[in-house]
Amino acid sequence: MSVVAIVGRPNVGKSTLFNRLLGERKALVEDFPGVTRDRNYALVTRHAKPFTLIDTGGFEPASEDRMLVQMREQSQLAIEEADLVLFVLDGRAGLTPADEEVAALLRQSTKPVLYVVNKVDGPQQEQAAAEFYGLGIESFVAISAEHGQGINDLVNQICAQLPPAPRETAAADQVRLAVIGRPNVGKSSLVNRLLGAERVVANPEAGTTRDSIDSPFRYNGKDFLLIDTAGIRRKGRVSQKLEKYSVLQALKAMDRAHVVLLLIDAAEGITEQDLTVAGYAYERGRALVLVVNKWDAVAKDHRTLNQFTQQVRDQFKFLPFAPVLFVSALTGQRVAKIMETVEQVANEFNRKVSTAELNRVLQAAEAAHQPPIFQGKRVKLFYMTQTAVRPPSFVIFVNRQEGLHFSYRRYLANKIREPFGFLGCPIRIEYRDRVR
Incomplete structure (x- = not known):
């Protein structure tokens, strides 16, 4: 999977851009306590292209004497790992010597770079952003990560520059x-x-x-x-x-x-x-x-x-x-x-369980512990089927899926594991409202 790294000085809006790109993706949210997540990394999919997005967190020098050293080390690290670098610049602060230092570093790399001028909120900032051509670049993307302006253009350019996903050549049973x-x-x-x-x-x-x-x-x-x-x-x-x-x-x-x-x-x-x-x-x-x-x-x-x-x-x-x-x-x-x-x-x-076996377990679970009441009516569990393996994935059809509290969903997941095990495997359960 491709890696896209966001680099730049502190306070140029890298984290805001990170959240903006992350917030628009549609992904399964796991409501499971204890999952430790480092928000510096995120799996993002745009235009059917998945990639890992990194927020480098800015250059944080230990002292004034080590400023350029720390900047160079962190930038080189991100560049080394990335397939595409987003170099974020501050449209309000304008071009700085530190920006020029990082730009010089990027020119020595063979990695593709997208220059992103952030905090461009209006015509005045758009005109002022022209000074970034002083970096010797041919073009840049003007955005406002806070307000979402220019994000679609940036996403299109990111996807255009990402390398195609390698074809899987391994044997299916390997x-x-x-x-x-x-x-x-x-x-x-x-x-x-x-x-x-x-x-x-x-x-x-x-x-x-x-x-x-x-x-x-x-x-x-x-x-x-x-x-x-x-x-x-x-x-x-x-x-x-x-x-x-x-x-x-x-x-x-x-x-x-x-x-x-x-x-x-x-x-x-x-x-x-x-x-x-x-x-x-x-x-x-x-x-x-x-x-x-x-x-x-x-x-x-x-x-x-x-x-x-x-x-x-x-x-x-x-x-x-x-x-x-x-x-x-x-x-x-x-x-x-x-x-x-x-x-x-x-x-x-890679285990596949028959629909008949699954529904016997589902019925027994429902009989032992009834679903909750939602808006005056009890939630009903109709039937269950397995939709995929690697990981084992299931769909349970109900009448009001929004009425199933997380604790009951956890209960059903545990009941499914009791007879079938799935040792070492996460399982995915999707709840859908049955359409008459």
Whole structure:
């Protein structure tokens, strides 16, 4: 999936533009407590083109002496990861030396750049915006992110410059597995364990070319593709805020994956970035396995495993369905359990349940706990059917879907999981009013 980065000085309206582009998309809203979302990233779709939008947050120098250094590092970081850069300028403040510094940096890049002059609210600002041609650019897009002016033109130009989505060439029955993790969490060691011990897990066919990104292998007679995110790292020697950009590599891997292995450092514990990445996997409908690595480095007694498991469940409240594994990639402890679990989760992710089975469960759930009363009448559940797999998706037809409280929707989701499991899989349930 393409990445579009918004860069520019502080207070030029980057976040306002981010919210404007995000707010107009039509997407499923998950009313599920505990999903940790970093608003610097968003999945946006325009003109049938999905892309990841990033708000870089502005240049925040640690001191006056480091101002240009910090600006350069953050800009280079965004440019490196992006397929398209939106360079936002302040139409009210006019052209500044800092703008010229960033523009010079962008000219050294091979990435396409759209110059966006924000806060252009009227004819006077439109005339004043002409000074930005002093940057040596051929054109710019004048907008008012606050009032929505010029946004349609900007969206059209964004979509025109985005590269076409790559065609999927993998086999239909191949399971794509992404290994995600923070720097130094032991991800590379785990990848080596999964792919290097060929007599145990990995069994590449003759002639298969393996590189640092995609590694096809066979396990238990089935084809898998390991999507390695070895590029996740902290770039440069700047503030820890820049580590959030490593999430981009995880997002790119998740866009192609069916199952995500999220590695957690047992010694360091669960971090905000772990929750952020897991939240994106959930939102994208990916199956997920939580892998606590470096378990050999933890001092343990008879209570340690249960205590850490409870900690994981408390932190990842939005993933009660995700299995939790405790391994050591360094020693190989319990690593074999990973592929056993992945195979099981992949089967659940692709599971199709008959309409008859679903409606038996729905009727039993309704009999055990009746739907709520809405505007003087009880909500009725008519029938249910599965509409898709990867992730398992369902539609329940009702008479007044707006009358179903979130708590009852959660109840129905739990009732569906009881007989069918769907281990490691998020499930999507859409409620529709039945049309007579």
